[in-house]
Amino acid sequence: xxxxxxxxxxxxxxxxxxxxxxxxxxxxxxxxxxxxxxxxxxxxxxxxxxxxxxxxxxxxxxxxxxxxxxxxxxxxxxxxxxxxxxxxxxxxxxxxxxxxxxxxxxxxxxxxxxxxxxxxxxxxxxxxxxxxxxxxxxxxxxxxxxxxxxxxxxxxx
Numbered sequence: 760x761x762x763x764x765x766x767x768x769x770x771x772x773x774x775x776x777x778x779x780x781x782x783x784x785x786x787x788x789x790x791x792x793x794x795x796x797x798x799x800x801x802x803x804x805x806x807x808x809x810x811x812x813x814x815x816x817x818x819x820x821x822x823x824x825x826x827x828x829x830x831x832x833x834x835x836x837x838x839x840x841x842x843x844x845x846x847x848x849x850x851x852x853x854x855x856x857x858x859x860x861x862x863x864x865x866x867x868x869x870x871x872x873x874x875x876x877x878x879x880x881x882x883x884x885x886x887x888x889x890x891x892x893x894x895x896x897x898x899x900x901x902x903x904x905x906x907x908x909x910x911x912x913x914x915x916x
Contacts, residue, residue: 805895805896806898808895809894809895809896809898812861812892812894812895813892813894813905813907815859815861816861816862816890816892816907817907817909819855819856819859819862819890820856820867820888820889820890820907820908820909821909822855822856823852823853823855823856823867823869823888823909824852824886824887824888824909824910824911825855825911826851826852826854826855827848827849827851827852827869827886827888827911828886828911828913829851830847830848830851831844831848831872831884831886831913832913834847836872836874836884844872845869845871845872848869848872848886849869852867852869852888853865853867853869862890866890866891867888867889867890868888868889868890869886869887869888870886870887870888870889872884872885872886873885877914881914881915882914883912883913883914884912884913885910885911885912885913886910886911886912886913887908887909887910887911888908888909888910889906889907889908889909890906890907890908891904891905891906891907892904892905892906892907
């Protein structure tokens with residue numbers, strides 16, 4: 760077994776102190792960092808707001824499609840009542856978006872229902888609801904408006 764014996768006559772380790780820069784060289788750095796990061800943070804915040812808005816609009820349009828589908832399931836359509844039934848679908852879809860902020864219920868478009876006879880006792884009804892979404896801010900390279908739509912197919916009616 761070998762034991763290490765410290766050398767008592769060795770020079771002590773030198774400690775180097777890092778000098779902090781003088782205040783005159785750091786004077787405008789915080790202002791520069793703020794000026795660089797502020798536009799990026801604003802841009803990111805606006806992008807998040809627009810993304811949240813389009814997500815909300817997609818939810819409202821999907822809910823309006825569901826409301827029209829519920830009406831279609833509970834109120835069967837006949838050849839004589841087709842126009843009144845289509846109007847009632849529009850009313851049901853618009854009423855579901857009535858309390859939603861930022862959305863105009865009268866701008867919700869309920870497309871005419873497509874009714875297909877599958878066999879003698881079964882129908883297939885396809886409902887489509889759409890809304891014209893406009894971005895809150897101008898984004899280069901991204902269209903300023905787009906159509907948010909939702910489609911629902913009911914079978915076995």
